[in-house]
Amino acid sequence: MGTNAPEYGAPRTLWRKLAEHPPPGEGAVRRGWRSPVRGVRLTSVLGLVLLGTLPLVIVTGLLDYAAYGPQFRQAFPLDVAWLRLPPFDWPTRPSWLFRLTQGLHVGLGIVLIPVVLAKLWSVIPKLFTWPPARSVAQVLERVSLLLLVGGILFEIATGVLNIQYAYLFGFDFYTAHYFGAWVFIGAFVAHVVIKLPRAVAALRRSLPDPDLAPLRPGPVTLSRRGVLALVGGGSLLLALLTVGQSLDGPLRRTALLLPRGRNPGEGPNGFQVNRSFAAAGIQPALTGPAWRLTLTGGGRTVRFDRAALLAMPQHTARLPIACVEGWSTQQTWTGVRLADLAALAGVPAPASAHVVSLERTGLFRQATLQANQVADRDALLALRVNGADLSADHGYPARIIVPALPGVHCTKWVASIDFRTDD
Numbered sequence: 001m002g003t004n005a006p007e008y009g010a011p012r013t014l015w016r017k018l019a020e021h022p023p024p025g026e027g028a029v030r031r032g033w034r035s036p037v038r039g040v041r042l043t044s045v046l047g048l049v050l051l052g053t054l055p056l057v058i059v060t061g062l063l064d065y066a067a068y069g070p071q072f073r074q075a076f077p078l079d080v081a082w083l084r085l086p087p088f089d090w091p092t093r094p095s096w097l098f099r100l101t102q103g104l105h106v107g108l109g110i111v112l113i114p115v116v117l118a119k120l121w122s123v124i125p126k127l128f129t130w131p132p133a134r135s136v137a138q139v140l141e142r143v144s145l146l147l148l149v150g151g152i153l154f155e156i157a158t159g160v161l162n163i164q165y166a167y168l169f170g171f172d173f174y175t176a177h178y179f180g181a182w183v184f185i186g187a188f189v190a191h192v193v194i195k196l197p198r199a200v201a202a203l204r205r206s207l208p209d210p211d212l213a214p215l216r217p218g219p220v221t222l223s224r225r226g227v228l229a230l231v232g233g234g235s236l237l238l239a240l241l242t243v244g245q246s247l248d249g250p251l252r253r254t255a256l257l258l259p260r261g262r263n264p265g266e267g268p269n270g271f272q273v274n275r276s277f278a279a280a281g282i283q284p285a286l287t288g289p290a291w292r293l294t295l296t297g298g299g300r301t302v303r304f305d306r307a308a309l310l311a312m313p314q315h316t317a318r319l320p321i322a323c324v325e326g327w328s329t330q331q332t333w334t335g336v337r338l339a340d341l342a343a344l345a346g347v348p349a350p351a352s353a354h355v356v357s358l359e360r361t362g363l364f365r366q367a368t369l370q371a372n373q374v375a376d377r378d379a380l381l382a383l384r385v386n387g388a389d390l391s392a393d394h395g396y397p398a399r400i401i402v403p404a405l406p407g408v409h410c411t412k413w414v415a416s417i418d419f420r421t422d423d
C-alpha cells in the first residue's frame with residue numbers, strides 16, 4: 001500500500017485493518033446502486049443549487065424567529081449554547097416585511113424538498129463505501145454529514161408537519177425547529193467549506209469519483225439533464241401548489257397544499273381564519289353587550305364598551321395578516337389606534353403592551369407588543385374589517401392588528417391590554 005513514511009503508525013494500521021475486513025455482503029450492496037447518472041457532476045450541480053438557495057431559507061427563518069419575539073419569551077429559547085440572539089426590535093415597516101420573510105421561508109423551504117431529496121439520492125452509495133473512513137479527518141467529516149443530513153430531514157419534517165397543523169410530535173415546534181436549524185447551519189457551513197472546491201472542479205472538468213459512480217453501471221434510462229428536469233419539474237409543481245397561500249382572490253384556491261382556508265367564504269369577512277371562534281371555546285355571552293375592554297397601566301384601570309370605542313377617533317389601514325404557518329392575506333382594518341388607548345390608560349409612551357384575549361386556554365391567547373408596535377400610526381385595536389363589523393371568527397368584538405407583526409400576535413377577542421413602562 002502506501003510508501004509515505006509519515007502515514008505509518010498505529011492509526012494507519014487501524015484504517016488498513018478496517019479495509020481488510022469488509023462486512024459480509026458489502027460488495028453486493030455497492031454493486032446494487034447501478035444508475036449511470038450518479039456521479040460527482042450530478043451531485044455538484046444539485047449541491048450548487050442548494051448552496052445558492054438554502055442560505056435564503058436560513059436567513060428568512062432566523063428573521064422570522066426574531067419577529068416572533070424571543071425577548072418576550074413568546075418563543076424559546078433565548079440563547080443557544082454560546083450563541084446569543086442580539087436584542088432586536090422587529091420593525092413595523094414595511095408592513096409586508098413579515099409577509100415576505102415568512103412567505104419566502106415556508107415557500108422556498110417546500111420548493112427545495114425535491115432538490116434536497118435528489119441530492120441525497122445522488123450520494124447514497126457513499127453510505128456503503130468501505131472502509132467508512134480512511135483518516136481521523138474523514139471520521140469528522142462523516143459525523144458532520146450525519147448532522148447535515150439528519151438536520152435537514154428534521155427541519156423539513158417538523159416544518160411540513162407544522163404548516164399542516166399536525167402537532168404530532170411531543171415537543172415544542174419553535175424550540176425544536178430552532179435548535180435543529182443551528183445543528184444544520186453548523187454542518188452546512190462545514191460541508192460547504194470542505195466540498196465547494198471539489199464541486200467547482202467537478203463542473204469545470206470531469207472528475208472521476210469512485211465512491212459516487214456505480215461499480216457496474218446499468219443501462220442509461222435517463223440522462224443527467226433528464227434527472228435535473230424531473231427535479232426542477234417537481235419543484236415547479238410544488239411552487240404552483242404553494243404560491244396561492246400568499247395571494248388573495250380566486251388564485252388562493254390553487255393552494256392545494258394549504259390545509260384549510262382555500263375557500264374562506266364571501267363578503268368583507270371572507271378571508272382565511274386560523275383559530276375559529278368555536279375552536280377557541282369562548283362563551284358567546286362574553287362577546288355580547290356585556291363585553292368590556294380593560295386597559296391598565298400607569299396605576300389606573302379604565303373600561304370601555306364597544307360603543308365607546310366606536311365613538312373614539314377611528315383610523316383605517318390596509319394591512320396584511322401573515323401566519324407563521326406560511327399563508328398571508330391583506331385586508332382593510334378600522335379601529336382605535338393603540339397609541340390612543342395607551343394615552344387613555346395613562347401611559348402615553350409604553351415600553352411594551354401585554355394583550356390578553358377572552359380565551360382560557362391556548363398558546364396564542366396572549367401576546368406582548370414592543371414599543372414601536374404600539375406607537376405605529378397604523379397599529380390598531382380593530383373593530384371592523386373591509387367596512388363591516390369583525391365576524392366572530394376574525395375576533396369580534398376587537399382584535400389587534402399591527403404592521404409587520406406576525407399573525408400569531410394579532411390577538412383576537414381581546415379582553416384587556418396592560419401598557420407597561422418596562423418590558
Ligand SMILES: Nc1nc2c(c(=O)[nH]1)N[C@H]1C(S)=C(S)[C@@H](COP(=O)(O)O)O[C@H]1N2
Binds near residue numbers: 280366394412413
Ligand atoms: N385569541 C387568539 N387570537 C389569535 C389566535 C388564537 O389562537 N387566539 N391565532 C392567531 C394566529 S396564529 C393567526 S395567524 C391570526 C389569524 O387571524 P384570522 O384568523 O383573523 O385570519 O390570529 C391570531 N390571533
Ligand SMILES: [Mo]
Binds near residue numbers: 322408
Ligand atoms: Mo398563525
